Each structure stands twice: as C-alpha cells, then as structure tokens.
Amino acid sequence: WVASSLEADPIHGVELKSPASLTARELAEVHTQEYVDAMQYGRQPLATSSGFTWDPKVWDAVRAANGGVVEAAWRALRKREVSGSLSSGLHHARAGRGGGFCTFNGLAVAANQLRNEAGVLILDLDAHMGGGTYSLVKDWHGVYHLDIAVCPMVDRYEPERSGRATLDVIQDAQTYLPTLRARLKDAERLVEGGLVNVLLYNAGMDVHGACSIGGLRGMNDDIVEVRERTVFEWSRSMNLPVAFVLAGGYEGGEMTREHLVRLHRYTIEAAADA
16 A cells, blocks of 8 residues: 555655565574474464464565565665665564564564674564564664553563663653653664664554554644654664664554555655655
8 A cells, every 4th residue: 555655646765666585594593493484384373373364475475575674674774874664564573473463573584684784773663562573682782672662461571671672651642752752862872882873663653543453542643743753853863774664553443544554654754854
C-alpha cells in the first residue's frame, strides 16, 4: 500500500528500489538453524509462530523484507545518508521463534552485520515493547537499544543495568514527545563520544489512538507527525546516518487504509526532508 502510494503520489527525493534478499546463512547468524530451517520448509509449529499462516512464498517474502532492512542499514552507514525499508514485522522475533506478526528480526540482523564496523543505536517507537530485539542484542558490545512503547502488556522485558538499553512505557499522550526528546538528548553522549555511528529506527504507527491494536488515547496525527520530524531532525543535527523501517499499524475499526498509509508517509516525508 505504501509503495503504491509513493508511485501514485511521489515524495520528492525518494527513490524506490527492490531489496536484495537475505540468505539462510545470514539469518542463521542471529536466529537458530532450527528456526531458519522451519521457516524455509514449513516445519510446524515454528513455521507459524509469528502468527501468520505458512506457505512456500513466505520464505521468499520474509527474506526480501528483512533484506531490505539490512541493505538500508548498510547504505545509511556507507553513504552517510537517509535510507529505509518499506518492511515491518521485526521486533518481536527472537532467536528461535517468531511472535506478534514478526518472523525474523531484521533490526537485530542488521545490527549484527554492522556492529563490527560501527556503533549502532536502535530506536524502537512501535506501540509494543520490542522484547524480541532486546533478547537478541542485550549482550552485544556496541549496540544500544532505546524503546518507547505505549502498550504495557505485550513482549514486556526489564532492561539490565548495562547502560545500553532503556525502556519507557507511556500512558499519557502528553508525555510522549517530552520523553522522546529526553531520551534523544541522553543519546547525544553516545554519538559525541563515538560510540554510535548509525541509527536504526523502528517507526511504529500503532501508537495512534485510532489503532485498535496498541493505540494510546490522545495520540493523534499531529503528535505522530511531530514525532517523525523530531527523530530525523535530531539525527541530522547529530550528523548521524539513519535507516528506518515501517512498523506496527493495523487497518480496521477507526483506522482506515488511507489513514494508515498517510501516517507511514509522515515517516518517509520527514526522512526525505532530512
């Protein structure tokens, strides 16, 4: 839907490219071989642990979707520009299983590939907590994880006192942007100290109050649009290359398809402006 929108109504400076798919070997660097094999060959119950029905095309789809994340991350780092992937369904996937509509964790796969060359900051602004991502990256030197969620019940975890991860769960929409700005301010020391060289941004739209899965009352279009501009303006002010991915946002109830696409376009417009 988002790609079709960009083709029908282009955003200046945005170029759509097809991603290179990840290999089974690349996925197995982060996920267990058993789980990778299960997704490739449809072995149950792991093949449907994300919540999606499995068929042979799923393997190609998830390798392409996660390949887009990795390719965007490398492009951001090496070309020092804004890049992104129109894929989602990442941050609940753990080493040996999927969950919450997430099959493989492209955020962790990308961070794993980059961390020998650069310090990586993962900023997760999906409505739900990214416990899958945290379970994978929490012990990785040079990878930092900032998670601001609005739904207190899904994929909960407690960050260890390592200084490499923070988790905030916001219950009042009026405190959302101040919390984000405070966390980004704290992260400036990581960038200025040379500990972080690239930002991976998980831009979830299920925070919106109209979203029936995770939405927070009072989170409206204006707050979401300001959030997107805040993230990309901060990265530009820090001269920090950024790769974004689309994340949660669900059609149904008060959330129409057109509204959801418009929210995702806020991310892409802010990225293009940066």
